[in-house]
Every structure is written in structure tokens, then in C-alpha cells.
Amino acid sequence: MQEIINIFIRSVFIDNMIFAFFIGMCSYLAVSKTVKTSIGLGVAVIFVQIITVPINYLLLEHVMKPGALVWISDSFKDVDLSFLSFMVYIATIAAMTQLVEMIIEKFSPALYNSLGIFLPLIAVNCAILAGSLFMEQREYKNIGEVLSWGLGSGFGWMLAIVSLAAVREKLRYNKIPAPLRGIGITFIITGLMGIAFMSFLGIKV
Amino acid sequence: MSIFSSKNFKLLANPLNLENPVTVQILGICSALAVTTKLKPAIVMGLSVIVVTAFSNLVISAMRNSIPPRIRIIVQLVVVASMVILVDQLLRAFVYDVSKQLSVYVGLIITNCIIMGRLEAFAMGNKPWPSFIDGVGNGIGYAIILMVVAFIRELFGSGAILGFQVVPQSFYDAGYINNGMMIMPTMALVLVGVIIWIQRSFNKELIEKD
Numbered sequence: 090m091q092e093i094i095n096i097f098i099r100s101v102f103i104d105n106m107i108f109a110f111f112i113g114m115c116s117y118l119a120v121s122k123t124v125k126t127s128i129g130l131g132v133a134v135i136f137v138q139i140i141t142v143p144i145n146y147l148l149l150e151h152v153m154k155p156g157a158l159v160w161i162s163d164s165f166k167d168v169d170l171s172f173l174s175f176m177v178y179i180a181t182i183a184a185m186t187q188l189v190e191m192i193i194e195k196f197s198p199a200l201y202n203s204l205g206i207f208l209p210l211i212a213v214n215c216a217i218l219a220g221s222l223f224m225e226q227r228e229y230k231n232i233g234e235v236l237s238w239g240l241g242s243g244f245g246w247m248l249a250i251v252s253l254a255a256v257r258e259k260l261r262y263n264k265i266p267a268p269l270r271g272i273g274i275t276f277i278i279t280g281l282m283g284i285a286f287m288s289f290l291g292i293k294v
Numbered sequence: 295m296s297i298f299s300s301k302n303f304k305l306l307a308n309p310l311n312l313e314n315p316v317t318v319q320i321l322g323i324c325s326a327l328a329v330t331t332k333l334k335p336a337i338v339m340g341l342s343v344i345v346v347t348a349f350s351n352l353v354i355s356a357m358r359n360s361i362p363p364r365i366r367i368i369v370q371l372v373v374v375a376s377m378v379i380l381v382d383q384l385l386r387a388f389v390y391d392v393s394k395q396l397s398v399y400v401g402l403i404i405t406n407c408i409i410m411g412r413l414e415a416f417a418m419g420n421k422p423w424p425s426f427i428d429g430v431g432n433g434i435g436y437a438i439i440l441m442v443v444a445f446i447r448e449l450f451g452s453g454a455i456l457g458f459q460v461v462p463q464s465f466y467d468a469g470y471i472n473n474g475m476m477i478m479p480t481m482a483l484v485l486v487g488v489i490i491w492i493q494r495s496f497n498k499e500l501i502e503k504d
Binding site: 172223266267274280284 | 322486493502
């Protein structure tokens, strides 16, 4: 249990997707103009993350790892499909976002209207694919840890985008040198926020 | 159609400055920042992206009339993913240590917005050869920014270029120390911000309106 909490805290603050790995930057910079829309996108990312990361983990453990196919027949014990992982992950993500979109549209039109435009965008958000790739690279031991990583990384991403949006809303009233206006100053602010996040380094539960 | 007509040359040259994928179109930032602590992984990453954009542009453009619009994203992702698998296996076979340094970022080329952006914006509506050139141009534009950032970070962060020590020992003896900030991930963001600043003060038309 402690390990699971530790993974969550680490993935939100220390290994934050944005500030430590720069993952999911494109939509982070493009959508962070107002707090309201960035909360919408953040929730959608968490939502898709906690669905796709565990599914990809199960696929990796039971289909793609060397010798993972023994449950079908012993003759498959030399089969190693791990080179297919990119393809399988991205297919899962594209299929799941499509599915999630259809389910939300059917059962909760209100939520669909607020998330609507963001859901299809998420299929090409690097944060989602990176969630699965880091899951593979860090070799988490069980589904609980994987779920905690998925939730934590999504939450960390949302934290980052909402705080940047809050800063950008205030920024509108400031005089910024013309060439730096818009995207330039956003980069520098993200850098400064990253430095602030560095103070979390070394925290351990 | 000649191979390098002036129109095609424009496709190649525009992404280098006025339509640079990183600083103007703001695409593909994730990997641009993460692999730039050293120059060597940045060069390898730049080359991989050039190859993947060029060839996936070519393939998608050749197939563009037979892809049903509703499922085009999935088709594009499959084509891009196969290209990336090829590149990844090649990197592992020939430059294993760099491939280890790049870690997940090779896989992330699949969702690199430059590639999806160019596929959607260009390859879906143009003939294969111009699409190929457009892919190469955008790949080069991306690689240039990567190399500039990596050059500055490696020079000031570890006093070396491509692993060779360029800041002489006498400097260190006189009290010069490497700037540890440059190695930190956040400095990459600030550097790209400054590059945008410099580029836009030379190209006034790129300045954003409020």
C-alpha cells in the first residue's frame, strides 16, 4: 500500500509529466489559455489515462512479453512480441478514446458537451502514450501500482495545465515585449514553474 | 513536374524559418526539449524525425484517396507507428547507447504533433512528391532547433561539444565552473523561449496580436 501511495506522490510532484519530462507539451501550450477549458482537458486526460495504462499493462504482461503467451500453449514460450508494443499501445489508445467518447456521448450528454472537443485530441496527446511507455520501462510489479501511476501522471498533468492557465489569465494585463508575446513568454513561465517544482525533489513517503 | 521547381524549393525552405515547426507552429515540443542535454542524442533524434515525417507523408499522400475520412486518424497512426518501429529497431541495432538515452522519446515520435500536423495539413491534400519534400523540410526545421538548443546546453552545461572537451582545463583552474542549470530540464524551456524571442524580433510579421 505504501508503495502505491509513494508512486502516486512521485508521479504528481517529482516525475511530473510536464516539468520533468516535457510530455504532452503541445496541447499544454495550446489549450492553457483559460482555466475552464484546461480543467476540462485535464479531467479528460486523467480519465483516459486510468483506462489505457492498465489495459496496456495487461496486454504487455499476458500477450507481448517474452514467454507471456504460455497460457495458450507451451509451444509459445519462445515468442517475443515486445517489438510490437508501440503499435499495440497506440491502437489501444485510439480505440479507447473513441469508445470513451461514444460512451460519454450516450450516457452523459452534459459531460460530453464540456469535454467533447478534447476527447479526440487526446488520442494524439503524448502524455497518454508516454504513460504506457513509462509503465513498460519502469517495470511496475502489479496492477495496483500501474493504476496509481496512471492516476498520478494524469493528475500531475492536470495540475500543471491548470496552474499555467491561471498564470496566463493574469498575464493578459501585463506589458510584455512584443516579440515575446504569446508563446515565447509561456515557454519561459513554464521553465520558471519547472524550477519551482524542482523543490519537490527528494520527497519520499 | 521538375524535381526541384521553385514551388518545391519553397516547401523545403519555409519550415526552416518562417514556418518553423517548433518555434512558429509550436508542434513537437515534448521531444524537442527532453533530448537536448547533449548534442549527439539531439542529432540522432533529429534524423529519426526527418525520416519518419518524410516517409509517413509519402505513404499517406499515396494512399490519400482511398482512406475513409472517418477512420483517417487510426490509419495515420498505424502508418506512423510502423515507421517508428523501423527507426527504433535500427537505432537499437546500430547506436544502442544513444537509443538507451533517448528512452521513451523514440516511441513518442508516433504522437509527435509535427508528424500528425503535417499529415493532416499537407499530405492529405497533396501529391506524394511535394508531401515528401514537405516532410523533409519540416523534419530539418525541427532538427535545427534541436541542435541549437543541444549545442548551447552541452557547451555551457558540461563544457563539451559532442563529448569532446572544448573549455580548456586552464579555465577551470582559473575558477570557471560549468553551469549546472543548463543540464536541468527547465532550462531547455527558457532557451526555446529566448530563441523565439530572437527569431520574432528579426521577423516582425511573426509577432502575435493580442
